[in-house]
Amino acid sequence: MTSIETTSTESTETPEIVRVTNVSKRFVIRKDNSLKERLVAFGRGRQHREEFWALKDVTVDIQAGHTVALIGHNGSGKSTLLKVIGGIIEPSSGSVARRGRIAALLELGAGFHPDLTGRENVYLNASILGLSREETESRFDEILSFSGIGDFIDTQVKFYSSGMYVRLAFAVAVHTDPDLLLVDEVLAVGDEAFQRKCLDKIRSFQEEGRTIILVTHNLSQVTELADRAILLNRGEVVYDGEPGGAVTQFRNILEGRRVKEAEAEAAVQVAKGVDPVVEHGRVVSAAAWAEGREPGEPVQPGDDLRIEVTLEHDTGITDWMCAIQIDNTLGQPVYGTTTTRVGSALTPLKERRTVAFVLRDARFGAGKYFVNASLMDSAGRHLSDMPQACSFDAPYYPLAVGMVHAVPEVVEPSA
Numbered sequence: 315m316t317s318i319e320t321t322s323t324e325s326t327e328t329p330e331i332v333r334v335t336n337v338s339k340r341f342v343i344r345k346d347n348s349l350k351e352r353l354v355a356f357g358r359g360r361q362h363r364e365e366f367w368a369l370k371d372v373t374v375d376i377q378a379g380h381t382v383a384l385i386g387h388n389g390s391g392k393s394t395l396l397k398v399i400g401g402i403i404e405p406s407s408g409s410v411a412r413r414g415r416i417a418a419l420l421e422l423g424a425g426f427h428p429d430l431t432g433r434e435n436v437y438l439n440a441s442i443l444g445l446s447r448e449e450t451e452s453r454f455d456e457i458l459s460f461s462g463i464g465d466f467i468d469t470q471v472k473f474y475s476s477g478m479y480v481r482l483a484f485a486v487a488v489h490t491d492p493d494l495l496l497v498d499e500v501l502a503v504g505d506e507a508f509q510r511k512c513l514d515k516i517r518s519f520q521e522e523g524r525t526i527i528l529v530t531h532n533l534s535q536v537t538e539l540a541d542r543a544i545l546l547n548r549g550e551v552v553y554d555g556e557p558g559g560a561v562t563q564f565r566n567i568l569e570g571r572r573v574k575e576a577e578a579e580a581a582v583q584v585a586k587g588v589d590p591v592v593e594h595g596r597v598v599s600a601a602a603w604a605e606g607r608e609p610g611e612p613v614q615p616g617d618d619l620r621i622e623v624t625l626e627h628d629t630g631i632t633d634w635m636c637a638i639q640i641d642n643t644l645g646q647p648v649y650g651t652t653t654t655r656v657g658s659a660l661t662p663l664k665e666r667r668t669v670a671f672v673l674r675d676a677r678f679g680a681g682k683y684f685v686n687a688s689l690m691d692s693a694g695r696h697l698s699d700m701p702q703a704c705s706f707d708a709p710y711y712p713l714a715v716g717m718v719h720a721v722p723e724v725v726e727p728s729a
């Protein structure tokens with residue numbers, strides 16, 4: 315059983331709107347075997363079914379007025395938990411209690427009938443969410459204008475693009491006066507302008523004291539929007555509390571998985587008889603840490619970041635350089651340099667040795683960063699690259715977001 319880290323973010327007086335107690339959810343998966351296996355099994359009543367626990371003993375209480383993000387890698391159980399909270403699926407064991415009016419935006423198109431027009435679906439959907447015909451009528455213009463789908467409102471929704479679907483579904487959901495809004499990743503299919511509009515609406519919901527639970531893979535959204543984050547890993551809650559901490563822990567889990575996957579890929583290459591090292595030279599390893607701190611400790615703004623790259627060359631090379639590039643979690647390069655740029659005079663590389671870069675006064679924005687290391691010849695040809703050779707974390711900073719750390723202030727404009 316994985317240990318659960320819990321940090322309390324809410325005042326004890328706020329009433330609970332959702333109480334999930336010891337919930338587990340089992341799915342039965344039918345395994346598609348080969349035709350031969352299926353024929354052999356046929357008639358003997360043997361079924362190729364496997365049990366799968368999408369949620370394992372999940373206990374979560376959510377207080378009214380909070381915005382909670384559910385995060386975790388693909389298949390960790392986020393959508394299942396959201397559906398259990400919304401009452402769309404029943405847990406296999408445990409209980410769920412909820413209060414107030416719920417509006418849920420779960421799967422794309424759920425709640426819409428494909429053969430009905432947008433207009434008809436608005437009335438149908440709103441009535442499912444608890445609005446009378448008169449209430450829907452009085453809000454219809456607002457719903458239509460929020461959705462921005464214009465004349466398409468009288469087209470059957472089966473002809474809608476996925477973005478149009480989400481626009482209308484979100485517009486209906488937020489105009490039904492919900493106490494609890496459940497939002498799955500669907501918002502990501504809307505264009506940027508609509509996503510901004512949705513985020514603004516979510517913010518006004520927050521100001522009105524409504525409760526929001528959202529599933530997202532956008533980790534900057536987690537720290538920007540939510541006041542609590544729940545991290546799921548293989549159906550279990552492994553962190554429940556402050557969003558910055560949840561994101562850091564999640565990135566560590568992702569990094570662990572990446573390393574395992576890279577090792578498995580390398581093993582396949584070796585089994586195939588492919589020698590991954592084509593050249594005589596190679597990057598052996600790299601490490602990054604803040605000087606004066608322990609390796610693995612977050613790199614604080616203003617620290618001197620030390621990056622050591624170990625390289626080797628079997629036959630010896632006279633003109634060579636070592637390059638480092640730092641990427642964010644989206645793979646965007648944020649920093650790069652080489653020993654040549656720095657003007658470092660290097661003696662020939664023969665056998666193994668370590669090059670140490672120190673980035674003085676480093677100021678990275680909150681998040682995880684990966685260091686790619688390369689061994690290059692004097693012509694700039696890459697002899698060996700080690701992508702994501704090591705990583706480091708910059709700590710959560712409540713006053714700002716982004717890849718750069720700077721202390722913000724709001725001052726009086728100069729006259």
Ligand SMILES: Nc1ncnc2c1ncn2[C@@H]1O[C@H](COP(=O)(O)OP(=O)(O)OP(=O)(O)O)[C@@H](O)[C@H]1O
Pocket residue numbers: 341342343366368386387388389390391392393394395
């Ligand atoms: N109806 C179902 N029948 C069988 N298995 C299911 C069903 N719904 C979900 N699962 C399985 O349960 C696990 C958790 O799925 P879930 O959709 O909750 O994950 P998730 O964290 O939301 O993933 P993603 O980030 O990919 O959306 C997955 O392995 C999925 O295959």
